[in-house]
Each structure stands twice: as C-alpha cells, then as structure tokens.
Amino acid sequence: GQNIDQPTEMTATEGAIVQINCTYQTSGFNGLFWYQQHAGEAPTFLSYNVLDGLEEKGRFSSFLSRSKGYSYLLLKELQMKDSASYLCAVGDYKLSFGAGTTVTVRA
Amino acid sequence: GAVVSQHPSWVICKSGTSVKIECRSLDFQATTMFWYRQFPKQSLMLMATSNEGSKATYEQGVEKDKFLINHASLTLSTLTVTSAHPEDSSFYICSVRTGMSSTDTQYFGPGTRLTVL
Numbered sequence: 001g002q003n004i005d006q007p008t009e010m011t012a013t014e015g016a017i018v019q020i021n022c023t024y025q026t027s028g029f030n031g032l033f034w035y036q037q038h039a040g041e042a043p044t045f046l047s048y049n050v051l052d053g054l055e056e057k058g059r060f061s062s063f064l065s066r067s068k069g070y071s072y073l074l075l076k077e078l079q080m081k082d083s084a085s086y087l088c089a090v091g092d093y094k095l096s097f098g099a100g101t102t103v104t105v106r107a
Numbered sequence: 108g109a110v111v112s113q114h115p116s117w118v119i120c121k122s123g124t125s126v127k128i129e130c131r132s133l134d135f136q137a138t139t140m141f142w143y144r145q146f147p148k149q150s151l152m153l154m155a156t157s158n159e160g161s162k163a164t165y166e167q168g169v170e171k172d173k174f175l176i177n178h179a180s181l182t183l184s185t186l187t188v189t190s191a192h193p194e195d196s197s198f199y200i201c202s203v204r205t206g207m208s209s210t211d212t213q214y215f216g217p218g219t220r221l222t223v224l
Contacts, residue, residue: 033212033213040220041217042200042215042216042217042218043151043200044215045213048212087150087151093204094141094156095153095213096153097150097151099150
C-alpha cells in the first residue's frame with residue numbers, strides 16, 4: 001500500500017518562497033507527481049519526478065530523494081493566484097494521493 | 108496534454124434516485140479512465156479503473172453494484188450512482204492517462220459535484 005504525508009496548511013507572503021514537503025512509504029514506486037487544485041476545481045498537473053534530483057519549471061521546482069522517500073515542491077515569487085491545495089501523488093499506472101497542503105498567499 | 112470533460116458539472120438529486128455522470132476524452136482515445144471521489148478537505152480517493160470494452164476494476168471498499176461504470180467507447184466512460192444517499196454527496200472526478208508508461212501524466216476532468224438531499 002501507500003502512505004503519503006504532507007503538511008495540512010501553509011501561509012506565505014506574496015513574493016516569498018514556500019517549500020511543501022512530502023514523505024511517502026510505498027510498496028512500489030515509479031514516479032512522484034505534484035498537482036495543484038483550486039477550491040472546487042479538478043487538479044492540474046505541475047511536475048513529475050522519477051529520478052533523484054531537482055526538476056525546475058519556471059517558478060515551480062520539485063525535488064525527489066528515492067532513498068529517503070521524500071519530495072518537496074518549491075514555489076518561488078509567490079502570487080495571489082498560487083493560493084490553492086497542492087497534492088503529492090505516487091504510484092505507477094494508478095496514483096495514490098496525499099491529503100494535500102493548502103497554501104494561502106497573503107498580500 | 109489530454110482534454111477531459113465531465114457532464115454535468117453539478118447535480119442535486121433526491122435520496123433513492125440514480126445519477127449518471129459522463130466523462131469524455133476530447134482529443135485522446137483512452138482505453139483506460141479513472142474515477143475518483145473527493146470529500147471536502149480530503150484527498151482524491153481512487154474508486155475504480157474503467158477499461159474500454161471490459162469490466163471496471165474497483166478499489167477495495169467500493170461497491171461495484173452501487174457505482175456502475177460503463178466504458179463503451181474510447182472517448183466516453185460513465186459512472187452511475189445508483190440509489191444515491193446523502194453520504195454519497197461528494198466531488199466526483201475522472202481522469203485519463205495518456206499511456207501505459209509510469210511517465211505518462213494523468214489529466215483530470217473538471218469534476219462533478221453531487222448533492223443528495
């Protein structure tokens with residue numbers, strides 16, 4: 001089975017940086033995904049890591065350490081529109097999702 | 108990425124009635140679609156994997172006779188909540204994965220919010 005842990009909530013100021021951690025224990029691993037979900041909407045894909053290291057995509061970066069069962073999503077230059085829930089998901093063909101981290105960006 | 112639509116966006120029904128939710132893959136032929144359920148402030152829980160032309164695969168604890176899934180074509184899967192009750196009120200989301208490889212991303216539909224009175 002899968003056990004995925006993320007912090008419940010985080011608050012940050014516009015323009016700042018926030019790091020969302022995700023730890024997982026899984027019986028099989030073929031990749032880790034990060035999704036963004038605004039309230040009342042479906043998740044949208046942000047990033048994917050299958051090898052150790054940092055993947056950078058504009059203001060968003062994701063890091064993976066397979067030996068530690070650990071990932072983080074880094075949001076830089078925060079904007080108000082980044083206020084959302086961020087979901088960590090692991091698996092292969094089927095994904096298991098963490099409970100999500102609600103990020104609130106304040107002016 | 109794949110474009111996925113769902114219909115309806117929201118539905119309110121009386122307890123005991125059945126509700127059908129459609130999931131369409133608009134630009135990709137999907138042999139497999141996934142159905143999730145999300146309760147308020149909780150994560151997505153996979154309900155079942157919908158396979159075109161064959162029976163769906165249900166996750167443990169999901170009643171297959173209550174949540175009927177039909178995947179009759181490569182672009183359409185339907186989820187029917189039979190004899191709905193207030194505890195079935197939830198956000199139902201479908202997704203399409205663009206391939207069999209672990210590197211292929213899942214793309215989600217916009218979701219259907221079901222409220223059972």
